[in-house]
Amino acid sequence: MSDSRRWLWLAGLLFAGWLIYLISPILSPFLVAMLLAYLGDPLVDRLERAGLSRTWGVVAVFALFTALWLVLLVVLVPMLGKQLVKLYQMLPQMLDWLQHVALPWVQARFGLAEGFWRFDRLKTALSSHLDQTTDIVSVVLSQATASGLALLAWLGNLLLIPVVCFYLLRDWDLMMAKLQGLLPRSREQQVVGLAGECHEVLGAFIRGQLLVMLALGAIYAVGLMVVGLDLGLLIGVLAGLASIVPYMGFVVGFGSAIVAVLFQHGGFELYPMLGVMAVFGVGQALEGMLLTPLLVGDRIGLHPVAVIFAVLAGGQLFGFTGVLLALPVAAVIMVLLRHVHALYKRSDTYAAGAVVEPVTVIPSPPPDDPAS
Template sequence: MALTVREQLKYWGIATALFLAALWFLGSVMLPFLVGGAIAYFLDPVADRLETLGLSRAVATALISVVALLIFILAALLILPLLGQQLLALINSAPKLLNQLQTFLTLHFPQILEQHGVAHQTLVTIGETIKSQGGKLANSVLTSAMTVINALVFIVVVPVVAFYLLLDWDRMVAHVDDWLPREHRPVIRRLAREIDAVLAGFVRGQLTVCLVLGTYYAVALMLVGLQFGLVVGAIAGLITFIPYLGALTGGTLAIGLALFQFWDQPLWIGVVAAIFAVGQTIEGNFLTPKLVGHSVGLHPVWLLFALSAFGTLFGFVGMLVAVPVAATLGVLARFGIRQYLNSMLYRGTEMERPGAIGAPPDTGAPGGKSGA
């Protein structure tokens, strides 16, 4: 006999509680496995495509791993050191830039920066905070984000986990499909396909958009000669998943730096602004429609709430699982709404009676034909 709705809710509630408890108690332990699983999920379509070209799953996985290793080595040798140097230099230069801003405002807008005004006190406070905490914050981020042991474990475990999950991905999916309860298997499969479509459309697509735009902004700003262009491009690309925020934040930071660096060369300031205008045009008209699409159904506000909530409760691991959880809850919510709209609770018995509002007209003849 099939389980009642109350019994099903009880078992699903227990599974959800166990999942949250595992995040709470094993978050730091689960981190490399979650990252490895995310990488495997991201690269599974690439492996499938290589299989269609005639390669075996093992050869496809090995080829992807070699290419990923080469990219990682290239980034570790060329990009990451430069990014770290520019980040430190930007933080160390922040007090000087702030003093220049204060001088500029004092010369051109003296009424804003009165000696005892709010704006003046705010700038002084920000400058003192940056001077006292900026270097400490940078050193903490760069040296204390992970201990050496954790870093080594992370670097070793993540590729191994990603390799084996990518190798056995299709087999694992088939086993999980066999474990689905027979009575609800069609519905669960349909919901799983919808969840996968949301994740594939958003995570894979949006990460690709972030990578493309971050690379474009960084390269373009460095070619222009903007100081800290690599950092600004990386920041703009990193937060591009939030519509307009990446370009707004990166553009404001880049134009602000350009004002100090190219104050007597307005042409280059315009070039920096044009770089972000072109980036927004490319993103809005080509990248996002092509790679992400308009049917993802993952609203930015809902995404921000999920990231904030899970990040507060479970730390960095919570932020990693926030997007899949948000996508799953969104699909389940839409499924629940569809069920409600097709239920008697919404439709009521009045809808079945001729003459009721919204009911089909009574033609007086079988089959919906008039008697005329």
């Protein structure tokens, strides 16, 4: 590639980044629709192989997604709302424990001055608002109606997602074929190979890890509710969401469950603690022996540190749009870095100055003398 062509590609990339930054406020529904279409395309392909047309396969997948959202809205959201209100009501007790138990221990342990942290005002403010928890919906509605145009724009974006997702799902294979047809003929095989590796990384992480998150969230929530933990559903859902980073869900969920047991029972209780340990032990065993090998397999996914950095960097640069773009961009960068690393190991720069070990040739023994 000539220098002028390299500068042209660099200018094109910079222009694309600048354009994404300008239109980022309207990109969110399209990116969410693309993510849903990417997740649903394998299901539609299987239905096609089973004999359904592409359109009817998309309709069937949409019916499945709609049923899941209805279950989420009708069953799960009200239960989570009740537990959030209960958690809000428990905050003064938590502040009392911090002020009278935890902080005196820290003060005695590290020799800090008395009253180095005061919770009186915060506890009073929270207690004064506890009677207003039933008015949360009215406050939200009043704030929403105060900015009616923003509410209408949000609803419009929400309704736009299924429409865009439907057309993307229906024409997904056609669009991929057209994009492949636009590639330079000399580079088509190389670009398709790189795209296939990016697809493997994204598929291993997004499809596989999301299914692992859902399964772990269900296991933790059901197990903690069976144990009798009042906030079991909320903690299970949080642990499932945190499982996007391996082992993070276990740390967040187990720590939160232990604290919830302490506050619910007013101290250390053996059997609830053992129940919490059993729930998270079973969850970790199922994740390591069944869920991850079955749903993710041995495909190479993104490193946990790369996931955390990508999500935080995308959110800092482009907001919610950046969060949605973070993982695909990280997958592409990871694949490109892997190939750059392989090229570097084969380059003269890497091999320059290498000491070549002399090869010792062992002489073969002389042949036997037939005369002897």
